[in-house]
Amino acid sequence: MTHAELVFVPSPGMGHLVSMIEMAKLLINRDPRLSITVLVMKLPFDSDVDSYTNSLATSMAAARIRFVHLPREDTEVEISSGNFIEHVIESNKPHVKRIVAELARSSASLTRRLMGFVLDMFCTTMIDLADELGVPSYVFFTLSTAFLGLMLHLQLLQDEHRVDITEFKDSASELDFPSFTNPLPAKVLPTLVLVKDAVRMFLEHARRMRATKGIVGGDDVMEWLDEQPPSSVVFLCFGSRGSFGEDQVKEIACALERSGHRFLWSLRLPPQDGENCYLRDYEDSTEAIGAFVSHCGWNSTLGSIWFGVAMAAWPLYAEQQFNAFELVVELGLAAEIKMDYRRDLGMESAVVTADEIEAGIRKLMEEAGGEMRRKVKEASEKSRKALVEGGSSCMCLGRLIEDILNNTA
Structure with missing residues (x-):
């Protein structure tokens, strides 16, 4: 059988890599004619990528998903800089170009044919490489559809109406966006669009996406959880980059104790000077004694909705403030703790008080059977229906595969 070969290029970082590989699994499981090569870029400080990809080598999908690890690139750009990831990606383009050129030459064989990126x-920016080879590009968008609408609308505001997006920084105004019913407060715009050094590339991604072919959008702990009454545990987790200093940890601990609810807390130390972005566990975790709160990263948000768990929103960085607004105001699936909290690109919010944290937890936990939990259960049911045969997600995946295979015409 001749396989239609796709080249997957994830952004460096586990959050993007994992979701893209899950997409690759869906594609090859759906159609035996597809095979996929994943080009793995590595951050200077990322130590988990190799072990993760190696763990997949023994899976049933290994024969049709292969990983090519690109050389780890050192960079002098500060990690806190708004263009750090951009620099890492650009430094990997020569490696990507070389490997894809080899794939294109070998695609003349009877077993594989390069069909797209x-x-x-x-x-x-990798679209240029696909254009050189005469194959189409698709964008795998790892954030919400609403955020895609935000990106494209902000790009139009600047390009067609000459609006300086960064002027919304510290603004109390509310903005109308096509992807939302409610006005969006400027305070929940992503930090990336409010900083001049970062907004240029953000809007350039939006412009380039318009030119693509399409946009695709521990055991002991589990044993303890199984012993708890239904909907009684508050879970606090702030993602792979979520950490707090000692002052903020004390406020969280105080709020958890005063709330009186059982909790499970993923507690991480912030990186120390010279440690780049490594996060470590606190040596003394006795403060971690009970609740559930989310940083509103999109992977975590989708997981919470899938399992029908309401959230208390405490965003930290990237587009998470925007996600929090969508969950709290637009969809009514979460309670607010601090929707405009920021700690990226040099911005640092004040310590969130125990009173604010406790209020969010109580609103979430003491509303059992109420409107918020009802909406989350409905959203969970809809998300599961979307994946079954005939569901919207299943049908869209089929249309994507047919579009890819039709590129042979």
């Missing part, structure tokens, strides 16, 4: 939303 599937690019992470931050890898849109």
Whole structure:
């Protein structure tokens, strides 16, 4: 059988890599004619990528998903800089070009034919490489559809109406966006669009996406959880980059104790000077004694909705403030703790008080059977129906595969 070969280019970082590989699994499981090569870029400080990809080598999908690890690139750009990821991706382009050229030459064989690129939303400059080879590009958008609408609308505001997006920084105004029913407060715009050094590339990604072919959008702990009454545990987790200093940890601990609810807390130390972005566990975790709160990263949000768990929103960085607004105001699936909290690109919010944290937890936990939980259960049911045969997600995946295979015409 001749396989239609796709080149997947995830953005560096586990959050983007994992979701893209799950997409690759869906594609090859759906159609035996597809095979996928994943080009793995590595951050200077990322130590988990190799072990993760190696763990997949023994899976049933290994024969049709292969990983090519690109050389780890050192960079002098500060990690806190708004263009750090951009620099890492650009430094990997020569490696990507070389490997894909080899794939294109070998695609003349009877077993594989290069059919296109599937690019992470931050890898849109790779479209040029696909164009050189005469194959189409698709963008795998790892954030919400509403956020895609935000990106495209902000790009139009600047390009067609000459609006300086960064002027919304510290603004109390509310903005109308096509992807939302409610006005969006400027305070929940992503930090990336409010900083001049970062907004240029953000809007360039939006421009480039318009030119693509399409946009695709521990055991002991589990044993303890199984012993708890239904909907009684508050879970706090702030993602792979979520950490707090000692002052903020004390406020969280105080709020959890005063709330009186059982909790499970993923507690991480912030990186120390010279440690780049490594996060470590606190040595003394005795403060971690009970609740559930989310940083509103999109992977975590989808997981919460899938399992029908309401959230208390405490965003930290990237587009998470925007996600929090969507969950709290637009969809009514979450309670607010601090929707405009920021700690990226040099911005640092004040410590969130125990009173604010406790209020969010109580609103979430003491509303059992109420409107918020009802809406989350409905959203969970809809998300599961979307994946079954005939569901919207299942049908869209089929249309994507047919579009890819039709590129042979």
